[in-house]
Amino acid sequence: MNEPQFAAQTPILFSETLVKLPEHKFYRQTFIFEELLAIMLWAVTRISYDVNCLVEGTKARAIQPAGGWEQGTIRLLAIVSLKASHSVGDSEDKYIEIDCKTKQPPNWLLTDTAVIQSDNNLVCREPRQVGAILRELKQELQTACVETTDFLVPTRLGFPAVELLEPGREWRHAQMRLGLEISFISDRPRDSQNPPRTSSALPQPVLPLGENLTR
Template identity: 25%
Template sequence: NYVEPPRLDFVDLAGGRGNLEEIPARGRWQSYFLISDLAPWLLWGIARSSHEVMQLLEGIPARAFKLGQGWRTGIVRLVATLETKIPGLSASLDLATLQVHQSLLPSNTMLQSDQYSACQQPTWVAKFLPDLIQQIEATTPSVSRFFAGAEVDALAPNHNWQSGSIQLQLGFEFVATDAIAFPDFAEASIEQGGEEGGAIASDPSPSNAIDTAPFPTPSSDSSHLQIKFTHPDWLEKYSKTLLQQQIASNIQQLPTFRAAGEKNRNLSSQSLIPLIVRDACNLVDLLQASPAQSNHALQQEIRLETLTRQLLWSFSRSAFEVMQLIGGIRVNLLQPGCNWETGTLRLLASLTSKTPEQDWHLDIATRQPPQPHVFPLAHDVVVQSHESHWCKYPDVLGQLEAKLMQQLEQAPELHLFMSGTDAEISGDNQQWHSGAIQLNVSFEFIPDLRAPGRAP
């Protein structure tokens, strides 16, 4: 039942589209949507749950333990799939690639990664996934109905309308990067019942486990830089902001918080107090184990490339439209004194690091230096795009920028970086130099290339 994504084009989610961020909690929508439009929105709803989850969607270094194979070192990726059950069109589509996906880790696999707080110790996939789904649903409730499954009426080219269902599912893909490791004695203990209930009787990690390989990242002229924030007041504000984000993210995962939100759940004040105290202790443990806190808030020194990942997530989580702009949207653009042009409009967010000796510029989305030929667009440029609700109808760029800045108010850490701060910067020579770092935000337009010999 191989289904190419373009075949499943038009879907009535047993009724419609509307604003995807305000999906009604009922069985049917009011209009129609394309699967290709739904996929990026679902990925955004998953990624915005935390910076760690966004990294997990990209892939992080990890170790995986499978029965019969022992521990393997490699890259694990969170795979979001849309299961479509429609006569003649059933498939499991990887939302990141829009291709049919077939190979995922079984639930009796253990994962361990130093780059994800929930599995710094070996964790069963069977336990990891439900906890992850709860976190995503708490952050973006409108995604919940897709995890539960929804009835649809679908229309594909060369087909008639057909009834079926779609469901969002999560799984893990693991690509080994080491030589095959021989199974060890831990496998016998797992087969004797250690897997049941998700309990780990003993750590099956081999004593000579292969160290996690560094995750390959795109190279850039400034990705090697180390930044040390030196302004005490700025650093305190930044640390508090990240701590508040961590608390807001983790508190929604605590058992008492979820139980208090359940309907028809009778919880008296006296019964809640010890539960809240227990959850508070668990929250402290979660915060202490959080890589985000250790890397960003509690230490003054950070790799510039690591910082760009955190800032990219801060942009993307604020609104789906912001994520679209970061990636670029197709637009019609009219500049004063020019004809209409078609091309790609993109939000350019770049970090500028300066010392008396040298300046560095890094596009946080591409992790490359910004293109030298790109010039800022004037505020009175008219833009229109069918891909974004923010500029569905022609409007000046200044209005689009105003909508952007309004959304970014939800990310105070970005405003801190846009105001700039003092820093010590270390380059290839390992010497620290006094300087400054600042986040700059603008729009860039990449016009479509005209065919040779074609009149403008």
């Protein structure tokens, strides 16, 4: 139940990469990528106190199909995804997916059909499916911060086109998306020697966009 789920990743220099939005949003048009991640996270946390608690992590239990209830910690992830066009030296488009809080690739994600319940949070005080919670929170996010709407709901042309500028490279085009997911870290260790791993315990090297990870 608690296996990490990884998407295709290409790390990026958060503090040195510029992102230019298609129009002025969040008080200006061009941001350092690290700033933009913080703004997206802020937009999610301002939905409500209980949502903010979910972002920080809340004790809960979870169950997936063909599994049993497990105790652990659930966390709401605000995830920025970028699909960047290839540049000189790259033969393919690059896909980046980053958890706005940890600035790491998201993992330990629950499926939409999983059910979670927490005595400490009104969002899931009663057992609820993850998919239903996420749909509700996306609607509430659009109300709390209308600037996020374009990044949550695609038009017939897709998600908004942005531009990326990394050190030593030229501007390149990308599509940007904001997504919400829920992760679950079980309290039950994998074995008697090692504690359960968390996102922060799975460090990923941060390299310029376009360079490959060595595993």
